[in-house]
Amino acid sequence: MYFPYFVVYIAVGLAISVAAFAWAMANGQFQDQQRARFLPLRGEADGPPPKATPFGRWEIFGLFFLAVAGLGASAAVLAYALYFSK
Known part of the structure; x- marks a missing residue:
């Protein structure tokens, strides 16, 4: 039965959202x-866009890693629920 796994998964997601x-x-x-x-009504730009810094690049890589880890965790929970649902 998938129910307990998805309740925990939804609870964790809700806790992160509230935080x-x-x-x-x-x-x-x-x-x-x-x-x-x-x-949206402003016509002029504030100025040139800021240049990318090494910290900004690491931040992008970190966010990408978190997104991939979240998708991987979702896939793992789904696979675990499907495997042990007998």
Whole structure:
């Protein structure tokens, strides 16, 4: 039966989502809502885009690794549930 495995999987995902939302609220990510509605209407650019730094590259690799690890964990949970569902 798949049910216990998916309940744990959903609970972990929900806990991570709530933690990310709490972090965003604590760091003021949602404070300036009035300014956000006018951002698409701005015509001029702020300036040239920032150059890539070695830290930025490592950050991209880290995020890619986390995405691949998450997909791998999802596949592992699904394979485990299918294998032991007899």
